[in-house]
Amino acid sequence: xxxxxxxxxxxxxxxxxxxxxxxxxxxxxxxxxxxxxxxxxxxxxxxxxxxxxxxxxxxxxxxxxxxxxxxxxxxxxxxxxxxxxxxxxxxxxxxxxxxxxxxxxxxxxxxxxxxxxxxxxxxxxxxxxxxxxxxxxxxxxxxxxxxxxxxxxxxxxxxxxxxxxxxxxxxxxxxxxxxxxxxxxxxxxxxxxxxxxxxxxxxxxxxxxxxxxxxxxxxxxxxxxxxxxxxxxxxxxxxxxxxxxxxxxxxxxxxxxxxxxxxxxxxxxxxxxxxxxxxxxxxxxxxxxxxxxxxxxxxxxxxxxxxxxxxxxxxxxxxxxxxxxxxxxxxxxxxxxxxxxxxxxxxxxxxxxxxxxxxxxxxxxxxxxxxx
RNA sequence: UGAGGUGUGGCCAAGCGGUAAGGCAUCGGGUUUUGGUCCCGUGAUCCCAGGUUCGAAUCCUGGCACCUCAG
Numbered sequence: 338x339x340x341x342x343x344x345x346x347x348x349x350x351x352x353x354x355x356x357x358x359x360x361x362x363x364x365x366x367x368x369x370x371x372x373x374x375x376x377x378x379x380x381x382x383x384x385x386x387x388x389x390x391x392x393x394x395x396x397x398x399x400x401x402x403x404x405x406x407x408x409x410x411x412x413x414x415x416x417x418x419x420x421x422x423x424x425x426x427x428x429x430x431x432x433x434x435x436x437x438x439x440x441x442x443x444x445x446x447x448x449x450x451x452x453x454x455x456x457x458x459x460x461x462x463x464x465x466x467x468x469x470x471x472x473x474x475x476x477x478x479x480x481x482x483x484x485x486x487x488x489x490x491x492x493x494x495x496x497x498x499x500x501x502x503x504x505x506x507x508x509x510x511x512x513x514x515x516x517x518x519x520x521x522x523x524x525x526x527x528x529x530x531x532x533x534x535x536x537x538x539x540x541x542x543x544x545x546x547x548x549x550x551x552x553x554x555x556x557x558x559x560x561x562x563x564x565x566x567x568x569x570x571x572x573x574x575x576x577x578x579x580x581x582x583x584x585x586x587x588x589x590x591x592x593x594x595x596x597x598x599x600x601x602x603x604x605x606x607x608x609x610x611x612x613x614x615x616x617x618x619x620x621x622x623x624x625x626x627x628x629x630x631x632x633x634x635x636x637x638x639x640x641x642x643x644x645x646x647x648x649x650x651x652x653x654x655x656x657x658x659x660x661x662x663x664x665x666x667x668x669x670x671x672x673x674x675x676x677x678x679x680x681x682x683x684x685x686x687x688x689x690x691x692x693x694x695x696x697x698x699x700x701x702x703x704x705x706x707x708x709x
Numbered sequence: 710u711g712a713g714g715u716g717u718g719g720c721c722a723a724g725c726g727g728u729a730a731g732g733c734a735u736c737g738g739g740u741u742u743u744g745g746u747c748c749c750g751u752g753a754u755c756c757c758a759g760g761u762u763c764g765a766a767u768c769c770u771g772g773c774a775c776c777u778c779a780g
Contacts, residue, residue, distance in 0.1 A: 429745080
């Protein structure tokens with residue numbers, strides 16, 4: 338089989354390429370240049386090409402060709418700029434989800450196919466499966482702690498026909514061991530974390546530089562509307578956030594809601610954060626084409642243990658009723674639905690969250706006052 | 710300027726003569742292919758000036774500041 342391996346310059350994709358090569362496939366490495374000029378523009382002192390150079394060295398070590406595809410324009414249009422716009426509205430986007438769906442497993446896949454390679458493999462810790470009827474879906478792989486299926490819920494049926502996850506039955510420890518045993522030049526590289534296009538966690542500064550706008554300071558209020566502090570721009574906050582509120586109080590205070598229209602941050606104690614239901618929109622169907630009424634497991638963040646919930650169709654969206662209240666549910670993030678076997682059934686973008694399960698109209702997360 | 714009260718690190722707050730708890734905030738670190746959470750670590754000589762005492766944030770005197778009640 339002719340397989341292009343999406344190589345990030347990290348351990349996982351390197352091991353993936355090695356495995357496929359050893360299995361006798363015709364393998365090339367392919368890397369997307371997403372950020373070199375972006376980072377040069379906004380962070381003059383950071384090295385954007387380091388990862389691609391590592392990928393190149395791995396390809397050389399493995400004796401496979403390596404291609405670099407410049408996808409920066411698409412990346413900016415489909416990932417970076419929507420990310421910035423969401424933050425300016427007081428929402429908390431998940432750029433990785435969009436990058437996987439629109440860049441890696443779309444544009445980069447297409448680039449591979451135009452090179453004559455009909456399959457694209459990546460180093461994700463996730464499994465790709467299909468039903469007897471030929472419907473593809475993502476599922477959790479052997480690596481539970483670092484499962485990445487959450488990020489993949491938006492992949493299309495069309496793209497999944499051409500995708501391979503060579504690590505799906507491996508653990509991270511397996512990969513590290515293989516990388517060392519085979520002396521891959523990336524064996525000791527640190528794990529990637531944080532947003533790839535924003536060095537040093539300085540995302541508020543990045544958003545300001547990228548959009549050319551500086552969100553104004555405003556009030557931090559409690560649930561009763563009393564002013565208890567000041568914020569430095571709503572793009573600096575997310576629901577559930579505790580640090581950097583700067584308010585001395587007998588108890589820790591968290592961001593309970595972001596009122597974009599009123600330019601206010603609503604703060605409260607931990608139990609004010611508890612949410613019994615949420616509404617997700619932009620629904621993607623993975624294994625299931627009908628989600629209404631299903632009892633599922635849900636993840637509202639990538640590193641969370643899935644929790645029980647029931648789904649209910651609500652127009653073009655889905656309302657998720659949690660069995661146990663959840664904290665830190667932020668509009669803009671992804672809610673991903675799993676079966677008890679950790680198959681991805683579908684998912685969506687969180688639009689709002691509800692403290693009261695019986696009255697989903699009480700929408701405190703979108704900044705509206707509780708209705709009484 | 711009559712009476713009473715208060716004055717401890719950014720905020721709140723223990724301490725009641727024996728050599729400054731704790732919470733919140735901040736900052737740093739750990740965990741984490743998003744944000745966040747979580748975990749660990751992080752600071753003061755006690756409004757000022759005298760005095761008593763072996764020793765005071767803790768007692769006394771005098772200032773200063775703020776608060777409350779009066780008028």
